[in-house]
Amino acid sequence: xxxxxxxxxxxxxxxxxxxxxxxxxxxxxxxxxxxxxxxxxxxxxxxxxxxxxxxxxxxxxxxxxxxxxxxxxxxxxxxxxxxxxxxxxxxxxxxxxxxxxxxxxxxxxxxxxxxxxxxxxxxxxxxxxxxxxxxxxxxxxxxxxxxxxxxxxxxxxxxxxxxxxxxx
Amino acid sequence: xxxxxxxxxxxxxxxxxxxxxxxxxxxxxxxxxxxxxxxxxxxxxxxxxxxxxxxxxxxxxxxxxxxxxxxxxxxxxxxxxxxxxxxxxxxxxxxxxxxxxxxxxxxxxxxxxxxxxxxxxxxxxxxxxxxxxxxxxxxxxxxxxxxxxxxxxxxxxxx
Numbered sequence: 001x002x003x004x005x006x007x008x009x010x011x012x013x014x015x016x017x018x019x020x021x022x023x024x025x026x027x028x029x030x031x032x033x034x035x036x037x038x039x040x041x042x043x044x045x046x047x048x049x050x051x052x053x054x055x056x057x058x059x060x061x062x063x064x065x066x067x068x069x070x071x072x073x074x075x076x077x078x079x080x081x082x083x084x085x086x087x088x089x090x091x092x093x094x095x096x097x098x099x100x101x102x103x104x105x106x107x108x109x110x111x112x113x114x115x116x117x118x119x120x121x122x123x124x125x126x127x128x129x130x131x132x133x134x135x136x137x138x139x140x141x142x143x144x145x146x147x148x149x150x151x152x153x154x155x156x157x158x159x160x161x162x163x164x165x166x167x168x
Numbered sequence: 169x170x171x172x173x174x175x176x177x178x179x180x181x182x183x184x185x186x187x188x189x190x191x192x193x194x195x196x197x198x199x200x201x202x203x204x205x206x207x208x209x210x211x212x213x214x215x216x217x218x219x220x221x222x223x224x225x226x227x228x229x230x231x232x233x234x235x236x237x238x239x240x241x242x243x244x245x246x247x248x249x250x251x252x253x254x255x256x257x258x259x260x261x262x263x264x265x266x267x268x269x270x271x272x273x274x275x276x277x278x279x280x281x282x283x284x285x286x287x288x289x290x291x292x293x294x295x296x297x298x299x300x301x302x303x304x305x306x307x308x309x310x311x312x313x314x315x316x317x318x319x320x321x322x323x324x325x326x327x
Contacts, residue, residue, distance in 0.1 A: 044216065044219065044319050045219050045259055046220050046316065046318075063216050063234070064217040065212050065214045066212065066214075067211075068209075068211035068213060068239075068247075069210065070208060070209040084210070088212055090212075148217075156217035157218070157322065159215060159321065159323070160324070161323075162323065
């Protein structure tokens with residue numbers, strides 16, 4: 001009889017522990033989901049003013065990696081330029097990159113090329129320039145704009161990479 | 169083992185003899201070949217993609233690292249990284265703005281021009297700087313609900 005009572009008591013304690021563990025797991029999942037909600041800002045720095053019962057944040061944020069290119073070559077008079085534009089694999093599942101190539105020609109900044117979305121791990125080997133270059137060395141800027149891989153393709157902070165184009 | 173050593177010695181001796189024959193008898197074979205390998209300077213920079221403040225943490229500094237990795241520079245050259253705010257360190261929308269501050273390794277960054285935040289010295293393969301963002305909003309915001317945003321541009325150059 002005493003053994004039966006003890007067994008019943010043990011089972012009751014186990015059921016209580018099981019229910020409590022499930023309850024705590026539910027709270028943990030809810031907390032995790034709330035803290036990983038997507039950011040709502042259009043730019044890279046944002047403040048969302050929301051009703052108190054609808055707060056969210058997205059502090060679990062990684063950076064976006066952009067490639068550094070210092071020099072490019074083109075044959076004078078040709079509109080084909082070999083680049084080293086690529087989207088590092090570190091951005092996998094997170095960010096597309098786009099590339100714009102600007103060059104200072106006769107004291108004026110001119111847009112020579114605009115890419116589409118480049119997926120992580122992919123690169124652009126050769127591009128077609130909007131205009132040809134005469135023999136010489138040109139100061140250039142590669143404007144790299146990342147976009148989140150979400151439905152809205154939200155743009156983030158971006159980078160300007162200074163380089164030179166050698167037309168030979 | 170002795171047989172193997174003897175065989176190796178024989179092969180080496182034969183090769184040596186053969187190379188001497190070519191050098192001595194074939195005057196047309198002399199010449200030079202230019203062998204080159206061009207290594208371009210390169211690097212990767214990881215910038216903060218996004219920083220999001222909310223009412224719940226408006227007075228808490230949010231820290232994000234900026235890192236330069238896999239840095240390969242030309243001899244004697246540095247890698248400089250600058251930051252510039254599109255809206256002068258204001259998060260804006262159509263209804264107004266909310267100011268914020270940016271510190272780089274503890275130094276306040278201000279103004280509307282490029283400000284240098286990191287230099288990677290010649291020979292260094294990496295570098296990093298800690299960026300700290302703080303909303304200047306104190307108390308409740310008296311404007312309209314909505315999203316207020318700014319965009320930072322990080323400029324990188326080898327000099």
